[in-house]
Amino acid sequence: MARQRRxxxxxxxxxxxxxxxxxxxxxxxxxxxxGGSKLVATALAIVWGLGSVALLYFVLNxxxxxxxxxxxxxxxxxxxAGPALLILTWFLVLPxxxxxxxxxxxxxxxxxxxxxxYAFAFTNRIMLDAFxxxxxxxxxxxxxxxxMGLVIAVLADRSRGEKVYKAxxxxxxxxxxxxxxxxxxxxxxxxxxxxxxxxxxxxNAVVVALGGKPQAWLLLPVWNNFLLIAIMVWLQTGFAMVxxxxxxxxxxxxxxxxxxxxxxxxxxxxxxxxxxxxxGSLVTVTTTIVIFSLxxxxxVRVMTGGNxxxxxxxxxxxxxxxxxxxxxRASAIAIVLLVAVVPIMIYNLRQFAERRAFK
Amino acid sequence: xxxxxxxxxxxxxxxLLVNLVLVLICLAWLLPTVGVLVTSFRLPSDIFNSGWWTVxxxxxxxxxxxxxxxxxxxxxxxxxxxxKTATFEEWRNGVEISHxxxxxxYGNKRTRLLIxxxxxxxxxxxxxxxxxxxxxxxxGTVTYKDGNGNTITRLGNNFGDAVMNSIAVAVPAxxxxxxxxxxxxxxxxWMEFPGRKTFFVLVVALLVVPLQIALIPVLRDFTRLxxxxxxxxxWLAHTGFxxxxxxxxxxxxxxxxxxxxxxxxxxxGATPFTVFVRLVIPLSVPALASFAIFQFLWVWNDYLVALIxxxxxxxxxxxxxxxxVGEKGQDWHYLTSGAFLSMIIPLMVFFALQRYFVRGLxxxxxxx
Numbered sequence: 001m002a003r004q005r006r007x008x009x010x011x012x013x014x015x016x017x018x019x020x021x022x023x024x025x026x027x028x029x030x031x032x033x034x035g036g037s038k039l040v041a042t043a044l045a046i047v048w049g050l051g052s053v054a055l056l057y058f059v060l061n062x063x064x065x066x067x068x069x070x071x072x073x074x075x076x077x078x079x080x081a082g083p084a085l086l087i088l089t090w091f092l093v094l095p096x097x098x099x100x101x102x103x104x105x106x107x108x109x110x111x112x113x114x115x116x117x118y119a120f121a122f123t124n125r126i127m128l129d130a131f132x133x134x135x136x137x138x139x140x141x142x143x144x145x146x147x148m149g150l151v152i153a154v155l156a157d158r159s160r161g162e163k164v165y166k167a168x169x170x171x172x173x174x175x176x177x178x179x180x181x182x183x184x185x186x187x188x189x190x191x192x193x194x195x196x197x198x199x200x201x202x203x204n205a206v207v208v209a210l211g212g213k214p215q216a217w218l219l220l221p222v223w224n225n226f227l228l229i230a231i232m233v234w235l236q237t238g239f240a241m242v243x244x245x246x247x248x249x250x251x252x253x254x255x256x257x258x259x260x261x262x263x264x265x266x267x268x269x270x271x272x273x274x275x276x277x278x279x280g281s282l283v284t285v286t287t288t289i290v291i292f293s294l295x296x297x298x299x300v301r302v303m304t305g306g307n308x309x310x311x312x313x314x315x316x317x318x319x320x321x322x323x324x325x326x327x328x329r330a331s332a333i334a335i336v337l338l339v340a341v342v343p344i345m346i347y348n349l350r351q352f353a354e355r356r357a358f359k
Numbered sequence: 360x361x362x363x364x365x366x367x368x369x370x371x372x373x374x375l376l377v378n379l380v381l382v383l384i385c386l387a388w389l390l391p392t393v394g395v396l397v398t399s400f401r402l403p404s405d406i407f408n409s410g411w412w413t414v415x416x417x418x419x420x421x422x423x424x425x426x427x428x429x430x431x432x433x434x435x436x437x438x439x440x441x442x443k444t445a446t447f448e449e450w451r452n453g454v455e456i457s458h459x460x461x462x463x464x465y466g467n468k469r470t471r472l473l474i475x476x477x478x479x480x481x482x483x484x485x486x487x488x489x490x491x492x493x494x495x496x497x498x499g500t501v502t503y504k505d506g507n508g509n510t511i512t513r514l515g516n517n518f519g520d521a522v523m524n525s526i527a528v529a530v531p532a533x534x535x536x537x538x539x540x541x542x543x544x545x546x547x548x549w550m551e552f553p554g555r556k557t558f559f560v561l562v563v564a565l566l567v568v569p570l571q572i573a574l575i576p577v578l579r580d581f582t583r584l585x586x587x588x589x590x591x592x593x594w595l596a597h598t599g600f601x602x603x604x605x606x607x608x609x610x611x612x613x614x615x616x617x618x619x620x621x622x623x624x625x626x627x628g629a630t631p632f633t634v635f636v637r638l639v640i641p642l643s644v645p646a647l648a649s650f651a652i653f654q655f656l657w658v659w660n661d662y663l664v665a666l667i668x669x670x671x672x673x674x675x676x677x678x679x680x681x682x683x684v685g686e687k688g689q690d691w692h693y694l695t696s697g698a699f700l701s702m703i704i705p706l707m708v709f710f711a712l713q714r715y716f717v718r719g720l721x722x723x724x725x726x727x
């Protein structure tokens with residue numbers, strides 16, 4: 001009897017799995033060839049995508065739960081954590097190894113070339129320029145974001161309109177790099193010189209009003225890098241400000257009060273009390289923005305395409321792979337990017353081990 | 360003992376200074392966006408001829424009439440016109456007759472013509488309309504008049520479809536990783552299985568991995584599976600790249616839930632699945648919301664992943680806007696309205712749910 005029931009159950013699950021597969025694949029095939037209105041297609045795609053994931057978990061869990069006790073103790077966690085681990089393996093772990101592998105081969109990925117791609121990455125003129133520019137991004141971009149964020153956080157803490165000020169500084173966080181690129185391209189736009197020509201870019205209009213000569217800013221070597229960095233500062237200062245502001249608010253009020261009673265000036269309070277107290281948050285914000293500026297791509301891609309001396313590593317990665325078809329070189333560049341963030345990765349792991357969040 | 364800074368006058372002066380600095384910074388932060396917003400409503404010819412700030416009321420020289428010079432006047436020496444004496448070069452640069460009236464020579468010496476200009480308040484009747492938005496949203500052809508009065512015909516940018524595509528990409532690419540990560544975070548926090556700790560350390564390590572490392576191999580897989588250009592490819596890719604942060608954030612939250620509620624539920628015979636659906640998900644709504652906003656903004660604003668896996672088929676707003684920069688770099692009326700269209704939805708999400716977003720940022724400021 002029991003055996004018969006188990007056989008029936010197994011058949012039932014096979015049917016269920018089959019139906020799930022049909023829903024998953026059928027939906028995909030249907031949507032791919034769907035010719036109806038965009039609105040309907042969008043709605044269907046969303047329903048199908050979310051439905052498939054929910055259905056998969058439900059069916060798999062049902063199967064795991066029906067197993068005998070000992071197998072179940074292993075199968076249930078597998079159903080819960082398995083999909084996440086599978087996807088992480090497919091999209092991050094294996095690709096890292098595969099990219100490392102590819103970085104030792106030429107553009108056809110067939111012939112082993114040893115370290116030639118790395119030699120390219122560290123000696124080619126274009127790459128060296130990209131490294132220099134990335135260094136500018138990392139140093140000046142990070143300094144400006146953290147510095148501005150800190151100043152605004154401290155000042156806003158002492159004013160009544162704190163919420164409004166912070167919301168305004170924070171707002172660009174919601175804007176895409178491409179959108180920000182357009183916004184700032186318009187700020188920097190240049191219309192040539194001549195009588196009767198009115199500059200329509202704000203920067204040139206200000207320069208003219210102050211008696212200067214209008215410039216094609218994005219074509220000015222070296223300085224154009226700083227104008228691009230300004231865009232990142234505009235986008236990311238809000239992030240630094242929010243994190244630092246909440247760290248400042250966590251400083252006990254008595255500490256500041258006691259310092260003031262002892263006659264400390266505001267500057268002494270800032271450097272001797274506030275800065276040491278928010279050290280942890282400063283490190284977090286700095287590392288996040290450093291990583292960010294290391295892999296920066298969109299701003300440069302949209303604004304200059306990496307021309308006029310503004311190339312960066314991530315853009316050169318894109319160019320090597322998708323413009324020149326140099327897979328080996330592109331892979332080597334990606335590995336260089338990864339190695340650059342390894343110290344931060346180790347720091348994170350150490351912090352994590354210290355916190356003992358994982359029992 | 361006197362406390363420094365306790366004198367009322369000094370204190371209010373200091374707070375005035377603080378507010379002044381903040382107002383100036385905020386103004387600088389707002390101006391670029393305001394400029395684009397204003398420009399997106401202006402006529403193409405106006406955009407080309409004058410800065411966007413001229414739509415605000417301001418005093419400016421306005422042509423009021425002409426003055427002809429008698430042929431007997433020697434144009435090479437100093438000339439007296441309306442009581443002012445100046446050389447030709449000075450007249451050419453414009454001479455102020457009174458504080459609100461000036462004369463400027465038009466063209467070369469032979470024209471013998473001066474333009475009379477009055478200083479007047481202008482900018483009350485700026486021509487603002489929604490035509491640029493119509494032109495950007497449509498997929499058909501559009502025409503407009505440029506700065507020199509020529510009529511120009513262009514192919515529309517089909518931004519309407521791009522917005523739809525962005526929604527179709529961003530909604531599942533937000534919900535799917537949350538669902539998968541919540542299941543995994545629950546398993547990591549409350550279940551026993553071999554390799555639990557090792558796998559979680561891996562998740563923490565993957566937090567900062569730059570996604571460039573994965574693009575080439577994943578693109579190869581997608582090509583083999585014929586997934587390129589489909590929404591499914593985008594969902595999978597964004598799920599993969601967003602998962603480490605999602606698992607990490609949700610683990611931090613779910614592992615802090617009180618043990619007792621699970622114990623009593625299991626006592627009543629609940630399975631892990633029902634505990635997850637009935638207890639964990641409802642109790643974790645704040646953490647889920649934080650990550651949801653984070654991921655939604657990230658996916659909506661992403662350009663690199665869309666550029667590589669979606670290509671020109673099913674363009675999302677960022678790639679549509681970037682393509683527009685390439686094709687119509689000087690068509691500011693379309694660029695600005697396109698930029699604004701791409702910002703509306705994320706800005707709405709952002710302002711409506713700012714509180715959750717900030718919380719998510721604080722918990723997850725390790726994302727790479």
